[in-house]
Structures are given as structure tokens and as C-alpha cells.
Amino acid sequence: xxxxxxxxxxxxHSARAAVLSEAVSACKxxxxxxxxxxxxxxxxRQTPDLPNHLAWILGHCALTMHxxxxxxxxxGLPVAHFVAGDxxxxxxxxxxxxxxxxxxxxxxxxxxxxxxxxxxxxxIFNAAADRLxxxxxxxPDTELDRPIxxxxxxMPLRMLIVRMVFHNGFHTGQIAxxxxxxxxxxxxx
Numbered sequence: 137x138x139x140x141x142x143x144x145x146x147x148x149h150s151a152r153a154a155v156l157s158e159a160v161s162a163c164k165x166x167x168x169x170x171x172x173x174x175x176x177x178x179x180x181r182q183t184p185d186l187p188n189h190l191a192w193i194l195g196h197c198a199l200t201m202h203x204x205x206x207x208x209x210x211x212g213l214p215v216a217h218f219v220a221g222d223x224x225x226x227x228x229x230x231x232x233x234x235x236x237x238x239x240x241x242x243x244x245x246x247x248x249x250x251x252x253x254x255x256x257x258x259x260i261f262n263a264a265a266d267r268l269x270x271x272x273x274x275x276p277d278t279e280l281d282r283p284i285x286x287x288x289x290x291m292p293l294r295m296l297i298v299r300m301v302f303h304n305g306f307h308t309g310q311i312a313x314x315x316x317x318x319x320x321x322x323x324x325x
Contacts, residue, residue, distance in 0.1 A: 150277035156297045157273035160201070163304040164265045167197075170311040171258065173320040179254040182246040183317035190314060191251035193307045195226075195238035198264035204300055205264070207284060208271040208293070217260045224250060231256040265304075272297055 171190070179190040188196070202213050219225050219232050223242060226234035231252040236242060252260065280294040291299075315323060 150275060150280065152277060152280055152294065153272055153275040156280075156294060157269045159301045160265055160269040160272060160297065163197075163301060164262050167261070167304060167308050167311070168258075170308055170315060170323045171254075172323060173315065174254055176253050177248070178318060179257060180244075180246050180248055180251050181314075181318060182244060183314055186310065186313055186317055187244075188307070188310050188314075189244050189246065190311055191254070191257050192238055192242075192244035193310055194257040194261040195233040195251070196240075196242075197304050197307055198261045199233065199235060199238050200240075200303060201264035201268040201300055204286075204296060205268040205271045207296075208275065208279075209267075211267075214263070217263065226250040226252070228253055231260075233260065268297075268300065 174190055180192075182189050199213070199218065202218075206212055213235070217232060218235050219227075221234040221236055223234055223236040226232060226237050228249050228251060233252065234250065237245075237250060251257065275293075280292065280297075282293045283290050284293045284296055286296050286299070312323065
């Protein structure tokens with residue numbers, strides 16, 4: 137092997153996992169571009185004809201990433217970020233989301249008292265992305281092909297990770313729509 141040739145990844149470090157991990161990490165930076173201008177009032181503002189407000193989106197994406205990370209690292213949801221409730225136990229004061237208030241199929245409410253402050257929502261989203269990226273980076277290459285069930289579908293784990301990146305992008309599109317509805321300046325100007 138020449139000095140300029142690159143060595144193959146070791147069995148415990150996967151080049152595919154590294155790329156997927158980097159894609160998950162990039163969600164933090166790409167989503168952050170759309171958060172400019174929101175504050176502790178507008179982050180729970182519900183706009184006509186749009187399904188989700190910013191706090192809900194950040195909590196929902198964080199919950200989803202933590203669930204996938206848990207499928208990889210065996211851990212549960214962080215109790216410092218989420219409480220198991222009935223949709224009404226989230227707290228601005230305690231800085232936690234109620235799992236049922238941000239789960240798939242839930243309906244966001246414009247309630248400041250039931251959602252964490254904006255900075256806390258962002259911290260929770262970023263922590264979930266960090267956890268998922270770290271869990272993915274540690275995967276051996278063979279694990280990426282392991283079949284895994286997500287809802288009613290079964291897919292290779294690598295595709296579920298790609299789906300998380302797409303999921304975050306989908307909801308970032310909703311944030312862009314909310315920005316327009318609230319009259320914010322374009323995020324990418």
C-alpha cells in the first residue's frame with residue numbers, strides 16, 4: 137500500500153456510519169438557520185392553515201431522534217427533557233415536553249405554559265441530534281444492514297437513519313412556512 141492510499145475502516149468503525157452520523161449532526165445547523173427571529177412568545181404561535189408551531193416541531197423531532205437512538209444504544213428518553221403524561225404535563229417552568237403533546241398525531245396548542253422556552257426547546261433538539269449522531273457513529277458496518285421495524289414498516293437501520301434526516305428536513309420546511317405566515321424576514325436572505 138502506498139503512503140497516499142487510504143486504509144480501510146476498521147471493523148469497529150464504519151465509513152457509512154460516519155457519513156450518516158454527519159448527516160444527523162448537520163440537521164442542527166441547517167434547522168438553526170430557520171430559528172432566527174423566534175422568541176418565547178412566537179415559538180408557540182399557531183398560524184392559520186399550518187399544522188405545527190415551532191416548539192412542537194422541535195419537541196417532536198427530538199422525541200423521534202431519541203426513540204431511534206434508543207433502538208441503537210438501548211437507552212430511554214431523557215427524563216430531563218420528556219415526561220410521560222397525558223399531553224398536558226409539559227412545562228415551561230421545568231423545561232420539559234410531555235411525550236403525548238409532541239408524539240405523532242398530537243395536536244399542538246398555543247400554550248406557553250405547556251412547552252419549554254425557546255432556548256430550552258433548541259437545547260433539547262440539539263441534544264437529541266447529538267445522541268443519535270453519536271449512536272450512529274459507533275455502529276459497526278454490519279449493523280447498518282440490520283432490519284428494524286418502524287411503525288408498520290421494516291427497513292435496514294441505515295434507511296431509518298436517513299429517514300430521520302428527511303423527517304427533520306420535512307419539519308424544517310414547516311418552520312419556513314410558519315416564518316412566512318408570521319411575517320418574518322426570509323431566513324436565507
